[in-house]
Amino acid sequence: MRAALFVTCVNDAVYPATGIATVRLLERLGVDVDFPEAQTCCGQPQFNTGYRRETEPLVRRMTRAFEGYDYVVTPSGSCAAMVRHHYPKIGDEAAASLAARTYELTEFLVDVVGVTDVGAHFPHTVTYHPSCHGLRLLGLGERPRKLLESVRGLELRELPGADECCGFGGTFAVKNSDVSAAMGQDKVSNAVSTGAEVLCGADNSCLMHIGGIVSREGAPLRPVHLAEILASTEEEPWS
Template identity: 55%
Template sequence: MIDRVALFVTCLADTLFPNAGKATVTVLERLGIEVVFPPDQTCCGQMHGNSGYPAEATALARRFVDVFGGFDAIVTPSGSCAAQVREHFGDLLGGNDRGVPGRTWELSQFLTGVLGLEDVGSTFEGTVAYHPTCHSLRLLRVGDAPLRLLRAVPGVDLRELPDAEECCGFGGTFAVKNADVSTAMLDEKIAAITASGAENVCACDSSCLMHIGGGLRRRGVPVRPIHLAEILAS
């Protein structure tokens, strides 16, 4: 049984969405798990790797392994950052990854897969549409883990999101390099969210939520973007 984890909060949540990080701490501590935050952590290098800067990505991956190498379990509230560690570190580091990829977990995978839990003692009031982010879905293969967690929360009224598995159009630097296509994809996602009738749109990645949330606000759509951890922490 794992009773101590290192939190990799991600550079984005640390800087821009601290509530996702705080919520992750709340959920884990509620379950009696000791949370350690190694302060030397910075960034997993995903943005560099995906944008065509493998040297920078490799340096950040090496740093990540140095910082987290001593922990049995590393938990992060991000599907795409967990995917960067689990799926890409091996190649970037030529195998010198100290087994860190296999010990790094996205929050919903950790709760359901490692701890075997669905009910984590949360309550929440409201209608929720769940958007499965691409990297959690197709790289990490979290499957329905987030949905099982959400279904176990009393008061969550899950609404079906049409074409849920379509990309929201974020894609890191894609969102600015191909801003118009990214926007067209976002428009479809927002139409689907609106059609779901939910008051909240929930995901496992702050990055996609930043894109969706920024689009909702610009369009004056009164739907709240919310990280899965924030619902589970309620």
């Protein structure tokens, strides 16, 4: 099975360990992973801010970059949702084709590769935050939890108010910073109340927002992307 990695801007620029973990994980499961270097921003920030015309060249570039791949996999629910839900409205038939071939990582693992036990080992207490795009637009449901529940050594703790937004929301965090920060503080308080060492999520944009609050408050919690947990093994542990 051959797939292309859509790494996303946030991961490429700020969280490269998530992209590396995704490749390690997929290759361990027998997936042949390519990285099309022509990929750039998917256009989500522009589109969400109302700049549809400026989004169109990015849609065309992404469509060309991932042409010829049966599967395009991304460790980001928000970027997957952009491609899946908005590309068909913005672009042509090629953009609609890319939308149909694009999968968020946990979808790809469970629905395409057909696994929930990926051979991971992560001896830590973890609570899981389902980001809004994955929860509502993609309908990821129990896929991330099933993957986490199969990780050896991992103790999964229920997050109070798990379905509530963390407050990031892309440009929402800039335009409504006070509300955004208050929502983030609620999310961090709920996560800390579980006593977990790690707050896991499938979107580094949300984890970046939460992580900023964790850092300012000195909370005893470490945000970690789901891909990094699933890539961790006894032989190659997460650090």
